[in-house]
Amino acid sequence: MTGHSSQERTPLLSRPGPNHGSTKSVTCNESRFTSTMYWLLCMFLWWLDISVNMIGGYIVEKVYYS
Secondary structure (H helix, E strand, C coil), X not given: CCCCCHHHHHHHHHCCCCCHXXXXXXXXXXXXXXXXXXXXXXXXXXXXXXXXXXXXXXXXXXXXXX
16 A cells, blocks of 8 residues: 555546446346346246146055055
């Protein structure tokens, strides 16, 4: 940190560029939406897999042991 004052570093950290903040916000919201959709799809497929496995196991057990 020798030779650098806090006044020299501040402009580097605080210059966002033109419309950088709004673009990042939109991208973040879209990313959150898509990740939520993937999570919901994964939960639905997991539930469907468990349900099919339980129903199939029940049918196989009834057919095999009858």
